[in-house]
Amino acid sequence: MNQSSDLIRHRKKYSQAIKASKEKGMVAFQAWFNQSKDIPESIKRGYWDLTFHILTPAVCKHLNNPEEKIALEIGYGGGRILNAACSYFKQVIGIDIHEEKNTVVKFLASQGKNNFKLLTTSGCSIDVASDNLDFIYSFIVLQHLPNYENLISYLKEIYRCLRVGGVAQLYFGKFSKLNPLEQVRFFWKGYQEIPFAPVNQTSLVVRVAKMKQVCRQLCFKILSTGTSYKNVPDGYKKIKGGQNFITLLK
Secondary structure, eight states, X not given: OOHHHHHHHHHHHXXXXXXXXXXXXXXXXXXXXXXXXXXXXXXXXXXXXXXXXXXXXXXXXXXXXXGGOEEEXXXXXXXXXXXXXXXXXXXXXXXXXXXXXXXXXXXXXXXXXXXXEEEEOOSSOOOSOTTOEEEEEEXXXXXXXXXXXXXXXXXXXXXXXXXXXXXXXXXXXEGGGSOHHHHHHTTTTOEEEOTTOOTTSOOEEEOHHHHHHHHHHTTOXXXXXXXXXXXTTXXXXXXXXXXXXXXXEX
């Protein structure tokens, strides 16, 4: 199966699952993305994830005057993190493969947000002009890509879209999620695709060293790497999550 058919199948699978969650109501729709018990919890946890996981010290060092900056979220989901980002930036653009944009627009409007733009994407491109963004981030999304080439496509697009001096904060699936034998088998390759992974289960894991290598080849400067934590702030530092992050400077 080639990359294109992988992507089409992947997009259809996720779109159908997200549509089914929406048909159960807004609480179920939001919970699909972050397992929240209600809307207020989803909103508050969105602020926590943005503040802790996305706006790290390495990122903040390069985001002077954020109220004048344009940010973009890869995989805005139900809008919980993008909602928080709208409080920090001049404008936030969200891209996603699902077709429930209008549901998220209504959610964001209910929170008094109007400085955003949502785009439906193919799943491998960022449909904005080159050298136009100050900050790009992604959380609990890249680990669900259908293949490694899809990740490379996004990294190339991120470099294209960022202004010189722009920053990216990207979370991706941990290689250590593989069992020990698979880690040995795919160590030198540096990544592993997990074909036919169920919806919302990890389908791509990458070694941090491999991610660094690729990003350097694309001319990024690496500012930082690290891990995610579950249920921040409750889980910090007790429970590490299933993602690593890399902070990049163009």
